[in-house]
Amino acid sequence: MQKETYPDTNDAVESRYDDYLMPIWKSLDVPVKRSSGCTLEDFEGNEYLDCFSGISVTNAGHGNEAVVEAAKDQLDEFVHGCSYVHPNEPVAAFAERLAEVTPGDLQKTFFCNSGTEAVEGAIKLARKHTGSTEVVALEMGFHGRTLGSLALTGNTAYKDGMAPTINDVSHFAAPYGYRCPRCDGDECGAACANDLEHVIKSHTADDLAAVVVEPVMGEGGIVVPSNEWFQRVKEIAHDHGALLVVDEVQTGYGRTGSLWASDHFEVTPDILTQAKGIANGLPLGAFTASADVADSFGSGDHLSTFGGNPVACAAALANVDELQDGIVDDAAEQGAWLGDRLADLEDEYDVVGDTRGLGLMYGVELVDPDEDGPMGVAAAPDADLAKHVSQRLRDEGVVIGVGGFYKNVMRFQPPLTITREQLERAVDELAAAIDAETD
Ligand SMILES: Cc1ncc(COP(=O)(O)O)c(C=O)c1O
The missing domain is CATH 3.40.640.10 (Type I PLP-dependent aspartate aminotransferase-like (Major domain))
Incomplete structure (x- = not known):
């Protein structure tokens, strides 16, 4: 029997996910046709800067x-x-x-x-x-x-x-x-x-x-x-x-x-x-x-x-x-820069409650500064803001994870081969997305 061929589009992949996979997939809506280094490419030729590594997996870069x-x-x-x-x-x-x-x-x-x-x-x-x-x-x-x-x-x-x-x-x-x-x-x-x-x-x-x-x-x-x-x-x-x-x-x-x-x-x-x-x-x-x-x-x-x-x-x-041939050492160096740059966001935005991490594993916790958090400690988690910021980032071609117990933490976990230029772009896009969503 002739195998059915599907059009090479994002929708064609996603619709078969809906029809033939159990309904548990949580998508960042980036169907992947191929990937390389820190870049994902979808079926329509769009490229995305991957700051999540398929949940912290492709540490040595996609397709090393x-x-x-x-x-x-x-x-x-x-x-x-x-x-x-x-x-x-x-x-x-x-x-x-x-x-x-x-x-x-x-x-x-x-x-x-x-x-x-x-x-x-x-x-x-x-x-x-x-x-x-x-x-x-x-x-x-x-x-x-x-x-x-x-x-x-x-x-x-x-x-x-x-x-x-x-x-x-x-x-x-x-x-x-x-x-x-x-x-x-x-x-x-x-x-x-x-x-x-x-x-x-x-x-x-x-x-x-x-x-x-x-x-x-x-x-x-x-x-x-x-x-x-x-x-x-x-x-x-x-x-x-x-x-x-x-x-x-x-x-x-x-x-x-x-x-x-x-x-x-x-x-x-x-x-x-x-x-x-x-x-x-x-x-x-x-x-x-x-x-x-x-x-x-x-x-x-x-x-x-x-x-x-x-x-x-x-x-x-x-x-x-x-x-061990330099990638881990680079991650330590890039992470130190990232930590400092993200800490600046705490000063710049009152919706950034906390930033923390080690190496290239960093979280940016988004909050509602006008509401108290659980047990009256810190500000209330803002999961909606995190979701909208992540969607906006994706539309701008940057994939950053969202997680945390309260689902309000933006998760930077890129391939460890990410360049300084790429990291700078990711943080700038994050700041722009927060700006846009809190306007
Ligand atoms: C700390 C930790 N342990 C275990 C697991 C489960 O790993 P897997 O999804 O490969 O079963 C995860 C997955 O996110 C994890 O983060």
């Missing part, structure tokens, strides 16, 4: 040549070996490399296909290692959408109508200084971290397998903790016999201007979860632990048919080479 070549070479060799049945070189080489580049004594890795699987696997490993079951995670945190990681996700919006998730999960206060009722606009320090101690005492049987945190909360609105907060969390976790699982699915692979966000806080995770930027767009997830922790898994305790796909692992190895 070295990564694509490595994947093509491996495609010519073999595509699937089921890495847990047939040991193969790309998996061995990438796992060895991860042992070299991950913090502290993290050494052994399990490969899966996504972030949510990495988190699920990390919880199983923590349970096996400690012999305990309970987990504490962060309010407003995000760890994925399968039932285990969804249980850890501290936001009902993702669970509504789909509970129950797994049991034995409690949540403690996020280090959201701007809206923290404890420190009221200051940086959350060790005193705020003590909420973990309070939650363990009031909500758990003190039989903890893990405390799970994002080092910088991505979906929660680019929330950056202080060193003191992070170190105190680890101390409390260990005092209670729990492992510290640091979820670097969004922050890893150079996003924060260091290969791992954990590096900024001088905290070595007991288990480190990864995905998103790991292979610059090929599907792969992983969690890495010390040999002592990892060896708690025995044969058959965990498995994934596609996990550790050799093509994805070959790409991932080339990706780390690329990132």
Whole structure:
């Protein structure tokens, strides 16, 4: 039968999404025909400056040549070996490399296909290692959408109508200084971290397998903790016999201007979860632990048919080479400039309540300055403004994400290869869009 051909238009793609995909896609309305570097091109030849990287994935730039070549070479060799049945070189080489580049004594890795699987696997490993079951995670945190990681996700919006998730999960206060009722606009320090101690005492049987945190909360609105907060969390976790699982699915692979966000806080995770930027767009997830922790898994305790796909692992190895060959350092430098420039917006616009971030992971929190925020702290979140600003930016050819617990945070998470000129354009367009929407 002759395959139906569709007209090469944005509408033709979108209408088939409506007809044939489950109705959960949330579009920035940029159907992509091709992409390169920091540019997306739609089916009508329009170009967009991508400041969101397909949700923080293409860190080494869309279509990074070295990564694509490595994947093509491996495609010519073999595509699937089921890495847990047939040991193969790309998996061995990438796992060895991860042992070299991950913090502290993290050494052994399990490969899966996504972030949510990495988190699920990390919880199983923590349970096996400690012999305990309970987990504490962060309010407003995000760890994925399968039932285990969804249980850890501290936001009902993702669970509504789909509970129950797994049991034995409690949540403690996020280090959201701007809206923290404890420190009221200051940086959350060790005193705020003590909420973990309070939650363990009031909500758990003190039989903890893990405390799970994002080092910088991505979906929660680019929330950056202080060193003191992070170190105190680890101390409390260990005092209670729990492992510290640091979820670097969004922050890893150079996003924060260091290969791992954990590096900024001088905290070595007991288990480190990864995905998103790991292979610059090929599907792969992983969690890495010390040999002592990892060896708690025995044969058959965990498995994934596609996990550790050799093509994805070959790409991932080339990706780390690329990132370490200057891209991460550039991200740190560009991020410092971006942070300063965004901070200026706080002075320029009273609807910019807060700007914060690390490396090329920055949030701009939009507010209604005339209304009080939740619990009377800071100004009210303005999700409508964020939505309109993002649409206007898209119309001007700039893609910037919108997120946060209150859906009012503009998220700058561009490919780390973005140039200063491109960043300047993005910030100028953001300022113009805020101007236009608040006129
Ligand atoms: C911190 C964090 N963990 C886990 C996940 C889930 O990853 P995936 O969508 O690959 O399952 C995400 C996705 O946004 C994330 O940001």
